[in-house]
Amino acid sequence: MKQPSFLNDRILPILTVLAALIAIWYLCVVWLNAPFVRDQAARAGTEIVFTDLVKQTMNEERPVLPAPHQIVTELWKTTVTMPITSKRSLVYHAWVTISATLSGFVIGAALGMLLAIGIVHNRAMDKSMMPWVIASQTIPILAVAPMIIVVLNAVGISGLLPKALISAYLSFFPVVVGMVKGLRSPDNLLLDLMRTYHASPSQLFWKLRWPASLPFLFTSLKVAVAIALVGAIVGELPTGAVAGLGARLLSGSYYGQTIQIWAALFMAAVVAALLVSLVGVAHRMVLKRMGEKA
């Protein structure tokens, strides 16, 4: 009981819950898709036995709820068997979204850090801007996304940059709030110690405030990267479904291609997991370099 086993404590419960979820999913597939199959059978004038019913609900062309194996097949077909450059390859669309997400994330995080440094060092900036930074988080910024895209298109800026700007805007606020908290986290004792060392403001910043803020920074970076992805996906909606995961969602919903929507959704989930865990790895590496036990 001293060393909790990784298998028993982590993997097993998660796998059980996942298995239960998939089982429930299959039940829902039968339940939701059955009316259509019954309808088909009634039109053809045939009685349908239960086993056939189940089999057919699993393999509909445009199901109300596609079965997991259908989604996996679609994912496999659009990622592995397609050439990456093809417009029908999900890897290509995911890459479009990821590039917008990452460039927006970098811009937003850099701006956020700069603003946070300004806020910590200038009382007027702190007093006048912090309430607005917090208030702006309560505003549904995503609603502005389509307009920013259209406006920038009108000015002649199209492609990656408008989406990146939305992602930047969204990832900006968590970074500011987390960073300000982090830069303020050294207590008076530590600040006084630096003062007794006669540290200059820049030394105070680089040797105390900056390292102290890193754990806070990484926590907000994880939030920021997840929300940047949402921004990029929503940013792809109004451009008329050209490329990207958001475009796949929209074109799927136009043409009733449920399997395509779910495949795009799963791809988005994979991308989100990938991005968040990348930031997590960076977090752990930095903490290790700083000599902390992660």
Add this chain to the structure above:
Amino acid sequence: MNGWLLFAFGFWVAAWALNEALVRIRTRNLAARKTINFIVPLLFGVTLLVIWEGVVKGFEIPSILLPAPSAIWARLTSSVPTLWADFQQTFMKSVIIGYIMGCGLGFVAALFIDRSPFLKKGLLPIGNFVSALPVVGVAPIMVMWFGFDWPSKVAVVVIMTFFPMLVNTVEGLASSSSMQRDLMRTYASGWGQTLTKLRLPAAMPFIFNALKINSTLALIGAIVAEFFGTPIVGMGFRISTEVGRSNADMVWAEIAVAAVAGSVFYGLVALTERAVTFWHPSVRGGQT
């Protein structure tokens, strides 16, 4: 034409100087300090609006790209009935119903999960994972399942708000220390009593954290879900169609309504939090 630019620039410098002077005032008077803390951000907001107005008028930016605040205000006041109808459709129906259902379901699910350590270990990582996902993506599916009207938006909002609530409540229920729980046990209190007298009050800061996150998420979910199909009313619908008709001032008016609604909603939740978790250090310290 450059008078506008000069005026905006001058106003900006003056407001900045005033703010710098205001934050340097050190006074014992509590009321004066509160007034300063109120005026400084207000002045900053007003300055932003003045610069916006000045830049738009000064550079003669066409209103299709960026309308001036005065134009947005004029539009806002002249189309109150439309905005009110959209607000009712999106906020009163989709957001409020979805928010209550999503948070309620998340809370109840958390109570169930809390009883089984095995489920807790299995569901928490998954819940955390889902919280990071771009959940708005389910919007097209929900529109397909529940039709164009508000029930599909409610479904999106429920899905978006469920997981943050679940994860935070489970975390909050575990936040009372084992010492405190042992004390409850020595009092011979059952599961229900421990829950209502110790663990729920201790979980309140976490629950309110989720409620605050969800207040924003719910509005975003409802608006984005309307991009995928709606009856001809609703804030998301209005934004996407007016963008198509290049009525930027109407879009901004709608955004202003959404911003105010979001802030008021958040503020109400925050006020309730202060009343409920009056014992928490962050409230007693006088900070938000």
